[in-house]
Amino acid sequence: EDEDDVDGLEAWERAYADERSWESLQEDESGLLRSIDNKALYHAQYRRRLRAASRIQKGLIRYLCIVIDLSRAASETDFRPSRMAVVAKNVEAFIREFFDQNPLSQIGLVTIKDGVANCLTDLGGSPESHIKALMGKLECSGDSSLQNALDLVCGYLEQIPSYGHREVLILNSALSTCDPGDIMETIQKCKKSKVRCSVIGLSAEIFICKHICQETGGLYSVAVDESHFKELILEHAPPPPAIAEFAIANLIKMGFPQRAAENVISICLCHKEARGGGYTCPRCKARVCELPTECRICGLTLVSSPHLARSYHHLFPIAPFDEVTPVLSSSQHKLPKSCFGCQQSLLNPGNRPSLSVECPRCKQFFCIDCDIYIHESLHNCPGCESFR
Amino acid sequence: MASAPSKLYADDVSLLVVLLDANPFFWSASSLPFSKFISHVISFLNSVLLLNQLNQIVVIATGHNCCDYVYDSSSPASRSAGTGKLSALSVDLLEKLEEFVGRDEKLLKKEPEGSIASSLLSGSLSMALCYIQRVFRSGPRHPHPRILCLHGSQDGPEQYVAIMNAIFSAQRSMVPIDSCFIGAQNSAFLQQASYITGGVYLKPQLLEGTFQYLSTVFGTDLHSRGFLQLPKSVGVDFRASCFCHKKTIDMGYICSVCLSIFCKHHKKCSTCGSVFGQPHSEAASEPNKKRKAGDT
Numbered sequence: 008e009d010e011d012d013v014d015g016l017e018a019w020e021r022a023y024a025d026e027r028s029w030e031s032l033q034e035d036e037s038g039l040l041r042s043i044d045n046k047a048l049y050h051a052q053y054r055r056r057l058r059a060a061s062r063i064q065k066g067l068i069r070y071l072c073i074v075i076d077l078s079r080a081a082s083e084t085d086f087r088p089s090r091m092a093v094v095a096k097n098v099e100a101f102i103r104e105f106f107d108q109n110p111l112s113q114i115g116l117v118t119i120k121d122g123v124a125n126c127l128t129d130l131g132g133s134p135e136s137h138i139k140a141l142m143g144k145l146e147c148s149g150d151s152s153l154q155n156a157l158d159l160v161c162g163y164l165e166q167i168p169s170y171g172h173r174e175v176l177i178l179n180s181a182l183s184t185c186d187p188g189d190i191m192e193t194i195q196k197c198k199k200s201k202v203r204c205s206v207i208g209l210s211a212e213i214f215i216c217k218h219i220c221q222e223t224g225g226l227y228s229v230a231v232d233e234s235h236f237k238e239l240i241l242e243h244a245p246p247p248p249a250i251a252e253f254a255i256a257n258l259i260k261m262g263f264p265q266r267a268a269e270n271v272i273s274i275c276l277c278h279k280e281a282r283g284g285g286y287t288c289p290r291c292k293a294r295v296c297e298l299p300t301e302c303r304i305c306g307l308t309l310v311s312s313p314h315l316a317r318s319y320h321h322l323f324p325i326a327p328f329d330e331v332t333p334v335l336s337s338s339q340h341k342l343p344k345s346c347f348g349c350q351q352s353l354l355n356p357g358n359r360p361s362l363s364v365e366c367p368r369c370k371q372f373f374c375i376d377c378d379i380y381i382h383e384s385l386h387n388c389p390g391c392e393s394f395r
Numbered sequence: 396m397a398s399a400p401s402k403l404y405a406d407d408v409s410l411l412v413v414l415l416d417a418n419p420f421f422w423s424a425s426s427l428p429f430s431k432f433i434s435h436v437i438s439f440l441n442s443v444l445l446l447n448q449l450n451q452i453v454v455i456a457t458g459h460n461c462c463d464y465v466y467d468s469s470s471p472a473s474r475s476a477g478t479g480k481l482s483a484l485s486v487d488l489l490e491k492l493e494e495f496v497g498r499d500e501k502l503l504k505k506e507p508e509g510s511i512a513s514s515l516l517s518g519s520l521s522m523a524l525c526y527i528q529r530v531f532r533s534g535p536r537h538p539h540p541r542i543l544c545l546h547g548s549q550d551g552p553e554q555y556v557a558i559m560n561a562i563f564s565a566q567r568s569m570v571p572i573d574s575c576f577i578g579a580q581n582s583a584f585l586q587q588a589s590y591i592t593g594g595v596y597l598k599p600q601l602l603e604g605t606f607q608y609l610s611t612v613f614g615t616d617l618h619s620r621g622f623l624q625l626p627k628s629v630g631v632d633f634r635a636s637c638f639c640h641k642k643t644i645d646m647g648y649i650c651s652v653c654l655s656i657f658c659k660h661h662k663k664c665s666t667c668g669s670v671f672g673q674p675h676s677e678a679a680s681e682p683n684k685k686r687k688a689g690d691t
Contacts, residue, residue: 256652317563377525393463
């Protein structure tokens with residue numbers, strides 16, 4: 008019996024075969040095992056991310072095409088249950104996160120199978136239609152073709168308005184590409200059309216992917232396991248730095264419909280049935296069920312003010328907090344005993360000060376968990392907001 | 396862990412974070428005196444603690460110049476025994492509240508111009524959300540948190556962006572924001588907060604019955620709300636205000652770079668300096684940080 012058959016292992020054996028828990032142990036100078044301080048590690052990673060993201064203008068209206076590789080390499084099982092399943096699951100999570108952070112943007116899905124690129128869903132602003140297509144039966148076969156994918160995507164992205172930022176995210180499993188012509192020409196075409204291509208590889212680093220990303224200003228990364236892949240793909244959810252010449256600034260006409268009361272019945276455009284509630288287009292008075300959307304009758308983009316407000320934190324980011332070094336905090340009277348945000352004690356057992364941070368504007372102290380939460384999710388400093 | 400026969404925290408245990416408006420400018424003009432209002436609130440908070448012995452309450456006071464925690468039922472200091480007439484909660488809360496009001500008054504730099512004297516709702520919302528995150532971090536078993544705003548002051552338009560940030564963060568963490576609004580006219584910010592996060596917004600008609608409204612509408616835990624008929628949201632106004640005149644518009648123009656809203660066509664965006672119709676230059680000025688974002 009082939010011992011590589013995972014199903015033949017007991018559950019306890021699998022813990023040693025699959026998750027090599029001994030690799031996460033660390034030793035200190037004298038060779039004794041050291042407990043892993045996950046919190047400090049996580050905080051250090053977060054500080055690195057924060058330093059990388061400085062205050063630069065970001066492209067807020069994005070048109071992103073996700074290219075999913077469904078060649079035979081995607082059926083490999085080194086990512087459990089298979090690369091394709093992991094990709095589909097994470098793309099779904101990514102789509103939700105993307106529309107959460109970029110409500111005015113649109114996504115389109117493209118697949119590569121048997122050397123041919125096909126459009127799975129058109130560019131659209133509603134997450135449900137994309138997720139439904141992903142949940143459908145996806146089969147892998149044949150070769151991958153990067154050139155066909157890029158050609159198809161460039162064709163779609165040519166039609167979008169000039170103020171939008173054009174992006175492609177390729178999720179590549181294959182180690183080779185089967186192209187009908189010269190892929191370098193296609194890359195130059197992308198570059199000229201100002202399309203920013205990023206690639207996430209699931210197998211190994213490939214020169215041509217690196218070249219595409221370098222030429223077009225995108226990001227290339229290779230995932231080592233499932234959780235790393237999730238991390239990498241979610242990195243593409245926040246808006247990337249805007250390359251100034253890429254999009255033309257423009258005034259976009261938009262409508263802000265009022266929400267009708269539940270007892271006002273009208274036929275809606277999306278479902279073609281009589282319903283109460285919903286929103287009325289201010290220009291042509293047609294009824295739509297949800298926002299943001301484009302009115303099908305007159306073409307006006309309909310949004311609500313919270314949708315725009317979701318992106319305001321990119322324009323008004325809060326300053327990173329300063330780390331409080333242990334030397335400074337030796338003057339005990341200077342360091343407060345609890346975090347301003349969550350009231351958690353800033354002292355370790357034994358009255359030694361634990362890691363804390365300070366806001367440079369309001370001079371309040373916070374614990375490192377609040378630091379991460381404030382900068383990654385809340386985007387408000389409680390201290391600055393609590394004082395006039 | 397052995398298969399415990401009961402979860403440590405069942406579905407109906409709540410953590411209630413109350414944001415209490417202590418803005419002196421609002422209370423001095425209110426028909427209901429602050430002391431009477433506090434007695435309604437204390438009765439309500441005691442009744443919530445009685446509903447389930449694992450329920451927790453945190454009260455954050457929202458002042459005109461500062462915000463601070465004034466009560467935490469889970470902190471060891473709050474176990475002090477009450478006097479004969481007052482419960483432990485009353486004693487602690489009233490003491491801290493008095494101290495807070497004094498501090499708030501001392502921080503007053505100048506009288507607010509015009510009639511709008513808003514309180515710092517964005518500050519107390521942010522603090523409440525940080526506290527709730529701490530509760531989430533404490534492990535897989537924790538009470539279900541929700542936020543209740545007992546608010547009456549008018550909306551301060553300068554807080555729009557901060558309040559929207561807090562609302563979206565609450566929505567992502569699935570924390571409902573309820574509001575019992577005791578001011579004169581509806582608060583658009585709190586209506587939006589309740590609509591977006593799935594909370595309840597109520598403007599009581601008779602302030603003398605505040606305790607009744609609080610205990611019947613806001614007293615139940617999130618799980619039990621599924622069985623109740625609670626006030627539904629009507630007429631939430633999601634229209635935007637233009638940045639140039641602050642008037643509410645239903646059709647406008649959006650700058651594609653910074654998403655500022657204008658009512659008329661302009662050649663240049665006043666917030667980010669982008670010139671429309673031309674690729675924007677490298678030296679586009681930074682967005683104006685102190686802009687007063689329009690409220691709805």
